[in-house]
Amino acid sequence: MSRKISKESKKVNISSSLESEDISLETTVPTDDISSSEEREGKVKITRQLIERKELLHNIQLLKIELSQKNMMIDNLKVEYLTKIEELEEKLNDALHQKQLLSLRLDNQLTFQQKDASKYQELMKQEMETILLRQKQLEETNLQLREKAGDVRRNLRDFELTEEQYTKLKAFPEDQLSIPEYVSVRFYELVNPLKKEICELQVKRNILAEELSANKDQLKQLTETYEEDRKNYSEVQIRCQRLALELADTKQLIQQGDYRQENYDKVKSERDAFEQEVIELRRKHEILEASHIIQTRERSELSKEVATLQQTVTLLQKDKEYLNRQNMELSVRCAHEEDRLERLQTQLEETKKAREEMYEKYVTSRDHYKTEYENKLHDELEQIRLKTNQEIDQLRNASREMYERENRNLREARDNAVAEKERAMMAEKDALEKHDQLLDRYRELQLSTESKVTEFLHQIKLKSFESERVQLLQEETARNLTQCQLECEKYQKKLEVLTKEFYSLQASSEKRITELQAQNSEHQARLDIYEKLEKELDEIIMQTKPDIISKSIL
Template identity: 60%
Template structure:
């Protein structure tokens, strides 16, 4: 608020001097008694001078009050500007905090959703692989059981491969497709009595046993893979639990939001305190204005008293 223009005190002093001179001229009217007239003139001049001094003091005090009031008005205007600036800053910080809270909430929800979806997909894949592995394991166990049974039967049947001549002739005339393994081996053994032929038969048996060992090795590898997938499934469950931890961590974000809201409440309290201070200063300014108005009303009364004297 620009300061009010102050009146030139020199103009007031000069006007007061002219009035005092006019008054002094009026008081110098000749009378019959010259000495008494001079004494009255001196007395009147002293009164006028004293009144003029009081008037100057009042005018000076009035000017000082006006200057003080202008300075306080400037201070009040500056405080208003500071108050508005701080209010805008606080509102901007509040809006930023609310926006950040919304962004964090959306990011947390999306992250939780993605983590849960990924966990469900991984769990479904692991479950599908486990089902396939378990099915394959059951098939291999069934095949292994059958092979073990066949191997046991074959061992028991191969214990006695000696055939009588009549039995040999009988089996030799039967097609190979209709012969059992024992009968076929007995026939072939009879046909090949030499050591090399016997070694060939043993080689076939070894090949069969290697096949059996290969099946056992594949089964072991599948069991190892089953264990690895079990561990991966446990890791996947751990990731899902970690996603649950992030969801549970939402309370920490909520506490941060509560802290921001508490700070906003504190700033609002400070704003209310500033408003109360502004009201107090406004009341003081009004009181000063009333005092100035009273002094301004006093000046004409003093002028009337001076004119009367």
């Protein structure tokens, strides 16, 4: 284009030079003619025609000068327009070059974006594959846990065995038995002797209660007999005191008479014998009271031990009820946990469906935005091409204003393209943010499922620990039962020994009471004799008193 413009400028310069030469020739020719005519004619008179001719020639010269000036002006305008055209062509070439650069950049960016999108899609596919594998693993573990929970629940429900089932299962070796059968056999072996021991202890408790009631009746009878003996003993003591007073009175009376001197030794020996007997009776009474206190203490201890045994039996019954309640609660908890697992499984399925729907929506929206973006780019490129062609035609045919308008349109189109590109980038960023949010939600759900699985495992461990604790409690109760049985046997032996001692003491006390009664009868006979002697002495004294009075008077 620059070469063409230079050639045209050269042609214009050549034509302008030729025209100037023609004008100069035309102007010089009449001057030569005039000079020659003047030289030829000499001093010819100037006529009117010559003046007009000169005027015409002068006017022609003026017109030629004006034409030359106008041609010069035209040449200058042509040069200016040619320079302007060259500048506009250079600007157009620059714009085309920039357009090519922008198109190349757009192509490069599109290729980079396509590569990034393909890489991102591959990464997303890999992540989705890993997520699906993890989900499958979680589903498998969930199914295993559900199967284990169902097995545990069934084993807890069908845990008890009958004697026939126990004999059938016991006939098989332990290697051929399944885990629930082996556990049920072991549970039957541990629980059945405990049940038998509990029944035996209940029977023994009933027997001991009957023996206690019988012992209580015997103790009541013994206390009644003891109180009667005490009353009799108090009466005997009162009578002995009376006799002692009477003896003292008789001694005083005997001292006054001669009988005191004669029977002093006998009365003294009898008094000493009576005092010794009273001392022995007091000693025996103290011994009986001490034995009675010991028996009452032992009876209170036996009652306390029986109360403790009753408390242990009640505690064992309460432990049995508590274990039954715990078993029921564990079964209820297992049912609740199964319902909870089913709910979690339904929630997982719903989340899977929601994830698939969101992924499909994301893919469709991405394809939709991609197609819209490509269509817009294609339309805009076609519009830009049309506009550029129109602008080139207008630049070739029009002036500076049209060129400026076209430049403005190009700038606006470029700004629109950049704005649309930014909008597409923002839409892609929004889609990526939504995808990241969905991934975060999925990870949160995954973490929540893992935490719930860990909670279930922890609860299973707690249940196993509680079952072990229950087994330890059963062992402790069995030990306590054995200790209680040994203590009951010891106390039974003590009761037998005490009953034998009590019967021996009762026989000895009866013998002693009979002896005391015989001695009391003897003492009463002696007292009767002493009373008769006192009466006789009184009669003798009364008979001898008047003689003594008369003698004293004389």
